[in-house]
Amino acid sequence: MSVHNPDIKRVTTHTIQELKNKGEKISALTAYDYSMARVVDAAGVELILVGDSASNVMAGHETTLPITLDQMIYHASSVVRGVKRALVVVDLPFGSYQGNSSEALRSAIRIMKESGAHAVKMEGGQEIRESIVRILSAGVPVMGHLGLTPQSIYKFGTYAVRAKEEAEAQKLIDDANMLQDIGCFGVVLEKIPAALTKTVSQNLTIPTIGIGAGPDADGQILVIHDMLGINNAFKPRFLRQYADLHTIMTEAIAHYVDDVKANDFPNEKEAY
Ligand SMILES: Nc1nc(=O)c2c([nH]1)NC[C@@H]1CN(c3ccc(C(=O)N[C@@H](CCC(=O)O)C(=O)O)cc3)CN21
Numbered sequence: 001m002s003v004h005n006p007d008i009k010r011v012t013t014h015t016i017q018e019l020k021n022k023g024e025k026i027s028a029l030t031a032y033d034y035s036m037a038r039v040v041d042a043a044g045v046e047l048i049l050v051g052d053s054a055s056n057v058m059a060g061h062e063t064t065l066p067i068t069l070d071q072m073i074y075h076a077s078s079v080v081r082g083v084k085r086a087l088v089v090v091d092l093p094f095g096s097y098q099g100n101s102s103e104a105l106r107s108a109i110r111i112m113k114e115s116g117a118h119a120v121k122m123e124g125g126q127e128i129r130e131s132i133v134r135i136l137s138a139g140v141p142v143m144g145h146l147g148l149t150p151q152s153i154y155k156f157g158t159y160a161v162r163a164k165e166e167a168e169a170q171k172l173i174d175d176a177n178m179l180q181d182i183g184c185f186g187v188v189l190e191k192i193p194a195a196l197t198k199t200v201s202q203n204l205t206i207p208t209i210g211i212g213a214g215p216d217a218d219g220q221i222l223v224i225h226d227m228l229g230i231n232n233a234f235k236p237r238f239l240r241q242y243a244d245l246h247t248i249m250t251e252a253i254a255h256y257v258d259d260v261k262a263n264d265f266p267n268e269k270e271a272y
């Protein structure tokens with residue numbers, strides 16, 4: 001296997017726009033730490049998201065709500081140090097941008113200044129328009145996120161598919177057009193019907209990145225721990241698991257324990 005587009009030295013928001021323009025799908029994955037980011041970047045992924053799913057995957061919380069701006073900056077700065085090529089996008093966490101555009105701008109600027117990331121992502125449409133406009137005005141690229149927006153899970157109550165009804169689908173279409181009009185460089189579509197993803201992706205000139213949104217988004221994203229099978233608890237229908245690292249890691253660790261107990265590790269060559 002070889003890395004796609006080896007001629008691209010550094011992926012920018014313009015690069016992923018060009019990928020959409022020429023009809024090439026965009027690959028995206030999450031990462032939360034330096035070592036994983038190095039692997040994901042070197043394997044050729046174009047966009048790395050430092051997702052607030054770190055709250056679930058890294059910290060063991062049930063939702064994405066508890067993770068703080070400081071914690072997101074810690075994860076993002078670690079990821080940036082591991083990345084040579086990919087575009088690094090960071091989720092603004094819950095409470096750092098909703099309802100106050102000045103605070104939203106401060107939060108985005110802290111992420112850019114303190115982590116070295118290239119862009120931020122924000123959940124929502126019309127409700128957070130002013131915050132997005134302020135951040136874009138400061139020169140910070142913004143990615144939208146519509147459909148299933150986990151930061152508002154307590155408003156909806158479930159992680160079920162979004163925008164199945166006509167009214168909600170129309171609001172999503174309107175929000176997507178608005179995000180493009182104000183200058184977002186892309187939009188994540190999470191857990192919506194495949195047909196709606198197709199409509200939105202054809203309507204927009206900017207790229208859509210889908211998760212549980214069917215094959216017609218301009219790109220796809222998954223949580224790295226889910227797709228590698230490190231996390232063996234989360235198996236939604238939209239997930240394709242490309243490895244079973246949970247089993248591989250468990251067997252390796254059990255083998256180590258056996259070797260220590262058996263006085264097999266370390267041997268003479270492993271000692272001074
Ligand atoms: N590990 C992990 N992977 C993710 O993809 C992810 C996170 N964490 N945290 C933040 C959000 C939350 N996401 C979610 C959460 C639940 C479902 C989900 O489909 N859960 C149930 C169905 C629930 C329902 O229908 O009510 C499932 O079994 O598929 C999907 C995406 C996606 N994101």
Ligand SMILES: CC(C)C(=O)C(=O)O
Pocket residue numbers: 030049050051052053054091188190211221222223
């Ligand atoms: C699932 C992706 C899109 C995300 O927002 C996250 O990982 O936090």
Ligand SMILES: [Mg+2]
Pocket residue numbers: 051052053064091
């Ligand atoms: Mg997120």
